[in-house]
Each structure stands twice: as C-alpha cells, then as structure tokens.
Amino acid sequence: MLEIRDLHASVAGEPILKGLSLTVKPSEVHAIMGPNGSGKSTLANVLAGRDNYEITGGEALFEGKSLAELEPEERAQLGLFLAFQYPVEIPGVSNMEFLKAALEATRAAQGKEEWDSVTLLRKAREACKQVDLDPQFLKRGVNEGFSGGEKKRNEIMQMLLMEPKLALLDETDSGLDIDALQTVAKGVNSLRGPERGIVLVTHYQRLLDYIVPDHVHVLSGGRIVKSGGKELALELEQHGYGWLTGGQDGGNGKEDRTA
Amino acid sequence: MSSQAELDNSELDRVIRSEYEAGFTTLVESDTLPPGLSEDVIRAISAKKGEPEWLLEWRLEAYRNWQTMQEPNWAHVEYPPVDLNAISYYSAPKSMEDRPQSLDEVDPELLETYKKLGIPLHEQEMLAGVAVDAVFDSVSVATTFKSKLAEAGVIFCSISEAVHEHPELVKKYLGSVVPKGDNYFAGLNSAVFTDGSFVYIPKGVRCPMELSTYFRINEANTGQFERTLIVADEGSYVSYLEGCTAPQRDENQLHAAVVELVALPGAEIKYSTVQNWYPGDEDGKGGIYNFVTKRGVAHDNAKISWTQVETGSAITWKYPSVVLRGDNSVGEFYSVALTRHAQQADTGTKMIHLGRNTKSTIVSKGISAGKSSNAYRGLVRMGPRAENARNFTQCDSLLLGDTCGAHTFPYIETKHPSATVEHEATTSKVSDDQLFLCRQRGIDPEKAISMIVNGFCKEVFKELPMEFAVEAGKLLEVSLEGAVG
C-alpha cells in the first residue's frame, strides 16, 4: 500500500532525505528507529504533505497513487493518518467539532456511511475510553492545555475513530507514562488488521514489546541503513546506533526521553 | 415707507409663500424626495409622517446644529467624500409591481449565498424583496408573538408608530442618550431619520421573548437613517437582536443609524447585532458606508451588554458605548469584526464609568484578510466619582495573509485612584501547523480556516443568543470563502 523508492526530499530547501526506499504491505507493522535529526519526522511529514517539505527525487506511492500529486487533505481522505510528534493546539475549536469535520470529510471521500451526531458521540466516547481519556476532553479545545501525554493519547483517539488504511505514528510513545504506554499500545494493536499498515517511529524498544513489529528499519543520514526483524530493535537497545552510522549522526536516541 | 411699498412687500411675501407652499406640497406628495438636504426636505419628511410639532422642531434644531459641524476624519479609514446633496432623504416603499416577481428575477449570486447560509425559501423571498401576496407563516407567527408581548405590557413597534401612540415616552427619551448634536452623523440622523424600532419594557417585566428574531425580515427595509430607542424600566430585562446574516444590498451608500438604550435602575438590556451590509467588490466599489452611533445609559445596578458580529460594509465606523451612570452598573462589549478584500473597519467601544463600583468588560476579536484594514478603538474613562470601578479589556487580532492590517487604539483615562483598568492585546496568525493538522485530518483548507476563526471568536459567539450564534458561525464561514491562499 505504501511504496517508497529512492526518495529524496528537502525541508525549506535543505536536503534531508537522500535516497530512501521502503515498502509497507497491508497488515504489516514497520518500526523506524534512528538517531535524532536523522529524518524520521521528515519522512512522516513528506508523506503527509506538509508545506515546505518537498520531494526532489524518487517517488512515494500510496495505494498506487503518487503522493507528490495530492493535497494533504486528499492523502488523508485516501486513508493516510499521521499522529504528530508535537500535536498543535487549536484554541476554541472543540475536539468534538474537529472530529466531526474530519470524519465527515474522510468518511464521505471513502464512501463510508455518514455518522449522525448520536453515533459520532457514542463512537468518540468509546475511543476516549480506549485510550483512557476522560470524555470531557471532547468538549475542550483541540489539544488546548492538554499535558504532553494527553496530547499523544488524543492523537491515538482520533486515529481510532478515523480508521485509516495507513497510520504513521511519530514518537507517539515519548512523553507517555508506563500505564499510558500500554493503553496506547493496546489501542494501536486494536487497529491492526489485514487491511491496514502501520509505521511506528520510535526511539524505544519498550513500545515494540507491546506493539510487535514485522520489520524494523534504522534511518540515518536520510537513508535506511539497516532493516531487520523485531530482534534488530533489541540489538539497537544494547549497542546504540554507532555501529551502524559510524557516529555520523552523533545521537544515540536515548537523550530524547522528554520529547 | 409708503403704503404702496408695504402692499408690494406683503404681495411679495404672499407670492413667495405660495410658491413655497406649492413646492412643499409637491415634496410631500411625491413618492421620493428629490436629492438634497434643506429645512424644506425635513419639513416634508415630518409632514409625510404626520409628526407632531415638537418633533419637527427637534429635527430642525438638529439640522441647524449639524450645519455647523464637520465630518470627522480621525478614524483609521479612508474614503472619498460622501455627497450628502446627492442623497434622497425619503422614498416610499417599493410597490408590488416594482419588485421582483419571483426568485428567478433575483441576482443568482445573492441566492447562492442565501443557500449557503441555509435560509428557508420563503425567507429568501422576503429578503430579496420578492412581491408575494400570500400570507406567510412568519407573518402569522409574528402576530402571535405580538399579542404575547402585549400581554406582558411590552411595547414593540416602529418609532413612527411610537411617536403617535406613546409620545410621552418618545419625547422623554429620544436624544437623551445620543443628543442630537452628539456627532456629525448622529446629528444628520436626528434631522432626517425615517424609521426604526421602539421598545419599552415596563417595570419588573422580563420580556417573554428575544425581540426581533421573528420580525427582522419585515424590518429589513428601514432605510439608511435608522433610529432605534429601547427603554427598559426598573428591574426589567430585554434581549434585542438587530440585523440578519443574509447579505443586505442597498442602493444607498451611506448608512448612519442611531441606537439609544436606556437601562433604568436594576434593568438589563442585551443588544446583539449581526451586520452584513454589502461590502462592495474586491476593491470595495459599491460597498456601504456604515457610520453608526450606538450608546446606552446604565443607571444604578443596571446592565447593558452589546454583542456584535460585523462582516459587511465597505467601511464600518461604530463604537457601541455604555455610560455607567449609576452605582454598581455593568457594561459589556463583545465584538467580532471580520474584514476582507478592501473592507475597512474602525470599531470598538467606549465605557464611561461615572458611578461607584461600576464594572465593564470588553472582548474584541478582529479578523483581517485580503488587503483589508481592521482597527479596534476603545476608550475606558474612569470618572472622578468612579470609586472601585473596574475594567477588563481583551483585544485579539487574527491575520489571514500578509496584505491586511490590524491596529489597536486603546485610550484610558483614570480620574479616580481606586479604579483599575486591565488591558490585554494579542495579534496572531492562523499558524501553518494548525492548518496542516486540519488538512492532515482530511479537512479542506477553507473549512479549516473557518473552523479556526470560529474558535478564535468563541468567547464572543457564546454571548449571542443560540440561534444567532449558529448563523453567525455560518456567516463567518461564507465570508471567509476565498480568503485562503
């Protein structure tokens, strides 16, 4: 469903991704790891179509369509979902209102039946429960005054409702306490299915104990430098990235606990 | 002087008078007065309306005083001078034959907007001035409500009607809040106003419904010099809604209304406005100039609250104010002003604290797009007797794009040491991150912007009566179309 070939991309004119290839098939969970600044968020943002993130070479296909030619909302309507590393606040726009707009737009585009407000509210409450968010959060402004962990849970709550085909989770685990990590992992696992692909960006093996990936990739210097099975994550946990990157990125990923 | 000369003189007088009278009669008989302003024109307006002598005198005084005044130029707006002699100051309502016979004859663009705003078909017909002689639902609805109001003792009628039916009230309060010499445009209005609304709520009565929701369509055509007077007697309450979200077009470029509110001790008046006059094309051509004077006086323990949503007009010049005359009185001003294209808005409020323990709150939200200019101008004055008076002002601007402007002009005067004035101001842009979050969730940019802007305005919208708030939200959405990019 996702086919990335020799992708080059720059951020505000600065080349960041330098020949990245990755294939995600339905039902698969891929974990992407790598030092700080190696380009993981860049990859997620390029796929989602953020302004200033420009594909300069290669291609990225989603469901056979070239992402470069689609507006961000069109990608979302096709079923691509990004859980943000740093979810932004939208003051005054209630979570519920936001979800309603998002679900109306995507469900219609995907030919799914429309949910009336009663159904929507019920589903939203269920999704809140699944990630251990008080349903009162539905009334608050989107991420407005949420704690770091609450923001992350809010992202997963949205994902559960939107039932995307491909979910990109950018460090959803960082900033979560241990219980929340399990709750969120359970939420993500509940979405696993034969039709769905999941890409997890993470720094920690711990998340992968709960969401067991089919493939693990190491991103460094804008390229995937190593791929393997779930054991690779364990290896990284023990040895860091130095043996793979030759120290070129400097980071070892363990500094980012508070992100 | 010879007697011959005397005769000649009185003959001359007579001739002049008869000519004058003939001219005057033609003036009164014609449907539309010829353009221009003179004492005769004012006499003609007054005569057409069958007004009592005192009101004619009042108008004439206003006129004479106005002639000595200068058009103000301190506002942050620019426009070519308005030729007041090119305006006709009275015209009778259009006859059925002159109106469009069905919606098919109405400007399709206007209909498109009605549709977007979700206005029911029969209301569309009325708004567009279609000649329909069937009895509307809403007319009978209006009748039911009128009888309910009468039961409560509430007087709600046109000001012309009030002049005849309740002269003592009109005489006592007309011009008591906005004196006829108050400012250039208020002076002009006092001289030539043609109609408007009058409300009186008796002592201790809570008006059983929001006034004007069900009537506003019938009142849509009150002309360019509208005059509104609302008197809430002791301990009474009224919520009044003015305007409507549907775009209103008018051949008259200049609109200079006056609204006066009197809240007697312990009374509360809540006045909500949605203003959507035609803003003109992208360059502002053909748009309406809206120069309004709105003011209320709050006596002891009384409360006056202005809420406005301003999206229309080429130029808006408007400062709904509260004179907190009585002790413990409260004044509030909640405003959303949206400008786009070449629109210019200079709006805000004045809170004049005279009494002790008076309290005022100002929340102003300005949104600018296109090459528009949006200024907040607010005065908070704490008088020498205003012990423990308090004001809180919050003034937020939101910019869409780089070619628009937002300005804040707060004026604070404190003459009592115990008075406190707090002012907070912010300017922000719709951030790319917010927009991207919305788009990543499948929401198209226009919808996203309108959602973000609506969120920005929430504090003001929640002050509007429920139904109005929903309409106002939709109105912003429609007004913002094409504002992205």
Ligand SMILES: Nc1ncnc2c1ncn2[C@@H]1O[C@H](COP(=O)(O)OP(=O)(O)OP(=O)(O)O)[C@@H](O)[C@H]1O
């Ligand atoms: N707007 C920008 N202009 C220039 N460089 C940028 C911009 N945004 C990101 N970068 C750079 O791109 C590189 C990759 O950043 P990215 O956020 O993708 O890293 P990451 O792998 O997600 O790191 P982390 O683990 O810290 O989240 C970094 O060196 C970063 O400084």
Ligand SMILES: [Mg+2]
């Ligand atoms: Mg990152």
